Amino acid sequence: MTCYTLGAWKNINKIKIENIQKHLNLWYEKNHRKLPWRETNNPYYIWISEVMLQQTRVDTVIPYFLNFINKFPNIESLAYAHEEEVLKMWEGLGYYSRAKNLHRGAKVIVEDFNGNMPDTLEEIKKIPGIGPYTAGAILSIAYGKRAAAVDGNVMRVFSRLFYIKEDIAESKTRKEMEKIGGHVVSPQNPSFFNQGLMELGALICTPTSPKCIACPLFLECSAKSLGVQETLPIKKKKPKVKTVEVEMAIVYKKKKLLIMKRSTQGLLANLWAVPATERELNFENGKSIRLELEENYGMKVTEGKFQFEKKHIFTHLKWKMKIYFFKxxxxxxxDDPEIKWILHDEIEKYVFPTAFMKILKEIESIKADEVCKL
Structure with missing residues (x-):
């Protein structure tokens, strides 16, 4: 059985490719999940869905997708919206740079392409946030173009299907797999083929315990024929996620809660939050955040009263959050529009990242009156 090394993809047997195309397209036609973005070939809807599906489960995306296209039914409505509106519709999905890039991308499409999503690879790559995978998905699904759409699921399928023993975490491997995708994609129905690969990776060719007996490509799979399907793909382990202790301040003034807009750069940029800071090594009992309030906000507050602790995991780090109440x-x-005192029923007007929404939900049951008695 052939083990395809990088650069050897052109040697893939033509009959093998034709069998893969035929069986995968038939399987997808009969077995694909009914999802709202699959009921249309509108390139705008496909763009939105593909971006939302990055790093996010399908079940989570469905209501967000429906609400988003209801609020912004076309590219123009998204382009002319305020960023705050766009982020509000994204609230809870995380990875907010995706929403910001969608907004920026819509503006570029309106300004440079008369509001029409480009239908060539050269032009579509000019849209902010559209990389090779998203470009291939839009071109193949919306426009029926023969373009590769290779994401993590597809790389796993290719690793097993063609027995590729290369680290899929490396950029050179991804680039070669994109070439494989372009080589094997069905010319008759590239939409079904690419969606079929994605669906196969999501439902059948899963990271662990792949359901090989139900796979339409069972007879074509090199790894399965050797019994090594569960050893692939090869992927180097991610570095251990760093844990950071973060102190957060819940400060009330006459039943109004203190919130502030985070910096335009860095983690959770430009989103609303309660004051927060990393805990200094030798500081205890909320001293780090109390000094932050005094030095950066000009506020004199009582000693912090510890309330509860929460954890939140980002891609590259974990926050261990300690919440303190201050009077x-x-x-x-x-005189700063990015520092506000708001009532609890005004929270919905602002965009808070998930880490902070956890805190706000927790304190909803605590009366501001009680905090003021500290």
Whole structure:
């Protein structure tokens, strides 16, 4: 059985490719899940769905997708929306740079392409946030173009199907697999073929315990014939996620909660939050965040009263969040639109990242009156 090394994809047997195309397209036609973005070939809807599906489960995406296209039914409505509106519709999905790139991309499409999603690889790659995978998905699904759409699921399928023993975490492997995708994609129905590969990776050719007996490509799978399907793909382990202790301040003034907009750069950029800071090594009992309030916000507050602890995991780090309540004693006049005092029923007007929404939901049951008695 052939083991295909990088660069050897052109040697894949023509009959093998034709069998893969035939069986995969038939399987997808009969077995694909009924999902709202599959009921259309509207390139805008396909674009939105593909971006939402990055790093996010299908079941989670469905209501967000429906709400998003209801709010922004076309590219123009998205382009002319305020960023805050777009982020609000994204609230809870995480990875907010995706929403920001969609917004930026819509503006580029309106300004440079008369509001029409480009239908060539050269032009579609000019849209912010559209990389090789998203470009291939839009071109093949919306326009029926013969383009590769290779994501993590597809790389896993290819690793097993063609017995490729290369690290899929490396960019050179991804680039070669994109070439494989372009080589084997069905010319008759590239939409079904690419969606079939994605669906196969999601439902059958799973990371662990692949359901080989139900796979339409069972007879063509090199790894299965050797009994090594569960050893592939090869992927180097991610570095251990760093844990950071973060102190957060819940500060009330006459039943109003203090919130602020985070920096335009870095983690959770430009989103609303309660004051937060990394805990200094030798500081305890909320001292780090209390100094932050005094030095950066000009607020004199009581000693912090610890309330509860939460955890939140990002891609590259884990926050161990400690929440402290403070009573405001004195404040310097602040003329900054990015620092606000709001009532609890006004929280919905602002976009908070998931990490902070966990905190806000937790404190909903705590009366502001009780905090003020600290």
């Amino acid at each position: 405001l004693i004195e404040e310097s006049p602040i």
